[in-house]
Amino acid sequence: MLYNRNYSLYPVLTIQIWTEFAINHDQIKFLFDGKGMPLAYITWAYIAPDTEERLISDPEFRLHPSEWNEGGRIWVLDFCCKPGFGAKAIEHFSKFPPWGEGEVRWLSRKKKIMKLR
Template sequence: MQFEGIDIISPALFPHEHWNRAEVLGAITWLWLHTPPYSEAPLMELGRYVLPALDNGQFALFAEQGSILGYFSWAMLSPETEAQYLQSDSVLHTPANWQSGSRIWIVDWFAPYGDSLKMKTLTQRYLFSKQPKAYALYHRSGPGKARIVRFAGRRADEEAT
């Protein structure tokens, strides 16, 4: 699917769009290797976090004129799984947990070339536009600390007012 000149592959959101698993995995691996701290993690970690997202189609891969811009994945968590996730992300090593409920949690967000704002804008406008809330753990708030960040889709904000 294309929005504002950006190609977005997202099987869960656009199930009728064709995509190639090997090409997507290659693009995500490229981004992984260019995104600290992921680039320093063992490659087996990529399998633990990326393959469940691919299996469930719960990701968005952004490209512009053939150049990969970024990627994010999300899980749909139940309250019980969410509570476990807030203690340890190892709960996501079980693929079924990625679709255990209805609360959207952004799991990974890679934009190593400075396109994060563009991705966020497109996500709010088109991908999660009607979602009242999505959450993420923001890890840059300090060593060993993560804080919960809440996002809302554009149309959800407009409908609420």
């Protein structure tokens, strides 16, 4: 995260808020290089339709701990990688999806719903 401009300026507490529930639910995956240095991480949740609607429509919405595993819709909530490794990380997560099988959704920076099948 220190190498990523989008993350390196955030307070540590903010990063904790983004990752704590993912860690508690075992819904976070890290990628490391051959020397054990972190390259990327991704978090996801299995949410219900009503939670999905709030996630899409409310930019301030944060999942409650009970909402991380309440439904069958897979949503990527956070993805961060060392600069220059984005394509490689995405390729890995596409080949070996840590969330299992099914359609995966996420919001782009422009708030567009993206899907991967």
